[in-house]
Amino acid sequence: RAYDWAAFRSEIDGIRVYDDPKQVELRSRDYFWYSPILSEDIGHFVGDLVVIPTDEEQVRRVAAAAARLRIPITIRGGGTGNYGQCVPLEGGIILDMTKIDRVLSIEPGRVRVQAGARIARLDDAVRETGQELLMYPSTRRIATIGGFFTGGSGGIGSLRHGMLRDDGNIYSVKVMTLEPEPKIIELHGHDIQKVQHAYGTNGIVMELEIGLTEKTDWIHTAALFDSYDATLRFCLKALEEKLDCYLLTTVDRRFSRFYTKFGDLFPADRDAVFAMIAPEEQERFAELAASFGGRVSFSMTQDELHTNGLQPAYECGWNHTTLQALKAEEGWTYLQVAYPRPFDPETVMRQMERYGDDQYMHHEMARLEGEVQIFGLPLVRYKDRDDTYRVIRELEELDGCDIYDPHAFTIEDGGMKQIDTMQIEFKKLADPFGLLNPGKTRGWTADMAAKD
Numbered sequence: 001r002a003y004d005w006a007a008f009r010s011e012i013d014g015i016r017v018y019d020d021p022k023q024v025e026l027r028s029r030d031y032f033w034y035s036p037i038l039s040e041d042i043g044h045f046v047g048d049l050v051v052i053p054t055d056e057e058q059v060r061r062v063a064a065a066a067a068r069l070r071i072p073i074t075i076r077g078g079g080t081g082n083y084g085q086c087v088p089l090e091g092g093i094i095l096d097m098t099k100i101d102r103v104l105s106i107e108p109g110r111v112r113v114q115a116g117a118r119i120a121r122l123d124d125a126v127r128e129t130g131q132e133l134l135m136y137p138s139t140r141r142i143a144t145i146g147g148f149f150t151g152g153s154g155g156i157g158s159l160r161h162g163m164l165r166d167d168g169n170i171y172s173v174k175v176m177t178l179e180p181e182p183k184i185i186e187l188h189g190h191d192i193q194k195v196q197h198a199y200g201t202n203g204i205v206m207e208l209e210i211g212l213t214e215k216t217d218w219i220h221t222a223a224l225f226d227s228y229d230a231t232l233r234f235c236l237k238a239l240e241e242k243l244d245c246y247l248l249t250t251v252d253r254r255f256s257r258f259y260t261k262f263g264d265l266f267p268a269d270r271d272a273v274f275a276m277i278a279p280e281e282q283e284r285f286a287e288l289a290a291s292f293g294g295r296v297s298f299s300m301t302q303d304e305l306h307t308n309g310l311q312p313a314y315e316c317g318w319n320h321t322t323l324q325a326l327k328a329e330e331g332w333t334y335l336q337v338a339y340p341r342p343f344d345p346e347t348v349m350r351q352m353e354r355y356g357d358d359q360y361m362h363h364e365m366a367r368l369e370g371e372v373q374i375f376g377l378p379l380v381r382y383k384d385r386d387d388t389y390r391v392i393r394e395l396e397e398l399d400g401c402d403i404y405d406p407h408a409f410t411i412e413d414g415g416m417k418q419i420d421t422m423q424i425e426f427k428k429l430a431d432p433f434g435l436l437n438p439g440k441t442r443g444w445t446a447d448m449a450a451k452d
């Protein structure tokens with residue numbers, strides 16, 4: 001589509017832009033390439049212009065100009081989303097938020113931060129005050145806090161504190177509307193759900209106030225077992241015994257060829273549990289592993305890991321497990337599987353039998369709505385679209401699992417399965433012309449857009 005770029009540029013004069021096609025193309029992508037289906041469906045879309053504001057006033061000018069000229073905006077944080085959330089399906093402006101990144105205030109139990117702050121820098125800043133984030137994605141180093149809130153779901157720490165959308169993890173957010181005269185709306189408590197995981201379709205998140213907890217100097221560790229079944233049963237026991245963990249990940253032995261840096265610490269004949277545990281839990285962790293026939297392979301601080309050229313345990317779990325494999329070999333993709341509660345390891349044993357070498361197993365222990373929730377992120381040999389959806393149906397029908405489809409680019413087809421009317425109602429207020437990340441929510445139809 002043709003947009004009035006001359007008018008737009010003159011309205012945002014003085015604000016940094018990139019229009020070099022290579023730069024624009026790079027910033028029109030995220031990690032959708034995990035999915036051959038998404039690569040085929042949306043991999044070719046690119047934006048027209050990248051705009052990089054450095055403060056709220058500049059964002060306001062961009063939002064006002066885009067609304068007046070009816071130019072779509074796709075907001076971008078670290079660009080690490082897996083579902084093409086940052087791909088501009090109708091071209092337009094890519095709004096890079098990474099320079100809106102100040103940590104505004106840190107108090108006991110909470111931090112106020114601008115949305116474009118990288119999570120690692122934020123967590124490092126709060127750790128200076130003896131506190132830590134309740135959770136972060138394994139992309140801690142690159143992802144922004146605003147992108148996590150609008151595009152992510154949970155991760156390291158979710159075992160202790162639940163998923164991001166569980167009450168009490170985020171206190172408030174400040175959102176800018178996309179109108180000729182943009183407004184700021186503050187959402188508190190449960191109301192934040194109006195924009196959470198909305199893929200930036202219903203407002204520009206400017207600031208967040210999020211929960212903190214007392215910091216722990218986590219020990220990064222792994223234990224090795226004779227069977228995958230033992231890794232799962234060990235984890236369930238660790239949860240039952242309330243072992244203090246920030247991360248508990250099971251990785252099947254066939255992944256070891258992708259974890260080359262670990263060498264004998266993750267050999268090809270053992271299944272592994274990667275974990276982050278409280279320092280005082282090391283003995284209990286080792287004893288519990290031994291009671292399931294396992295042994296501790298390493299136990300180090302993050303600095304010690306670094307000195308030994310190894311990545312932190314949080315980069316051995318969640319979607320980093322998949323990344324290690326995809327970087328090493330072609331022909332794979334993955335799925336996101338929520339197991340029925342209470343979790344039964346037999347379900348996984350059946351799946352291993354059924355899929356053989358077509359699926360490598362990887363599970364994450366977490367909490368959702370206060371209960372233990374096990375998620376699977378199996379590595380899946382990619383055949384074609386039909387086969388992918390056949391496997392999804394089997395997991396749903398034979399095993400009672402819920403699939404958060406990582407091959408879909410709309411919010412509804414991905415995880416939510418249904419239109420979130422609360423989010424759509426908020427979009428009518430915050431993005432009345434339907435310009436924010438168009439095409440990513442099936443709940444918005446063209447006739448909802450405000451007329452001139």
Ligand code: FAD
Binds near residue numbers: 079080199200
């Ligand atoms: P982006 O990808 O830049 O954006 C995500 C979405 O948020 C987009 O729709 C964007 O438009 C929107 N957005 C960004 N900033 C704003 C804003 N200020 N206002 C409004 N909308 C905005 N996810 C997890 O939840 N847990 C994990 O453990 C995890 N592990 C991962 C591991 C790997 C290797 C990879 C590649 C991905 C992983 N992800 C995970 C997905 C992703 O990294 C996270 O969700 C991350 O938090 C996204 O942050 P980002 O800044 O990169 O967001």
